[in-house]
Amino acid sequence: MLRIGELAKRADCLVQTVRFYESEGLLLEPARSEGNFRLYDDTHLKRLLFIRRCRAKDMTLAEIQQLLSFRDRPELDCGEVNSLVDSHIIQVRAKIKELRELERELTDLRRSCDTARTARECGILKGLAEPA
Structure with missing residues (x-):
């Protein structure tokens, strides 16, 4: 015990x-x-x-x-177990798609600040301040 x-x-x-x-x-x-x-x-x-x-x-x-x-x-019968896992796989794929989109957005945001030297010029800070 x-x-x-x-x-x-x-x-x-x-x-x-x-x-x-x-x-x-x-x-x-x-x-x-x-x-x-x-x-x-x-x-x-x-x-x-x-x-x-x-x-x-x-x-x-x-x-x-x-x-x-x-x-x-x-x-x-394990058919419902298979269905549950199939459903979970669909959810995982949707999350992966969302994360890829987030990665693209963050990469674009990062590129917006390749030349800035000060926070005033920072493209990332400007981009985050603007509505989507």
Whole structure:
């Protein structure tokens, strides 16, 4: 059995993160010691690591909750899991498109200040002061 600090350390996260996932219902309620300390087992660690891997892939808590529900019921068809990930891929592609546009805008902004010597002449500051 692990206390919350050890669980967090093994999952490479903060204690507050463990508490947050508990409060969101992603982590199951742990047992308690006689001193009322939370006691976690290997199941909690595996679940927490799963959650952390999902978050590293920028999945929302709702998406993670759905994936956990399928993980908890392995007899279910995984078609909905595929659909969830397909939807997430579409969201990632949209973010990439937005980031490419942001990169282009920042590059244009940077080019606007290649010759300035003072902040008064700075094309970046002028560009940021103007409405889009």
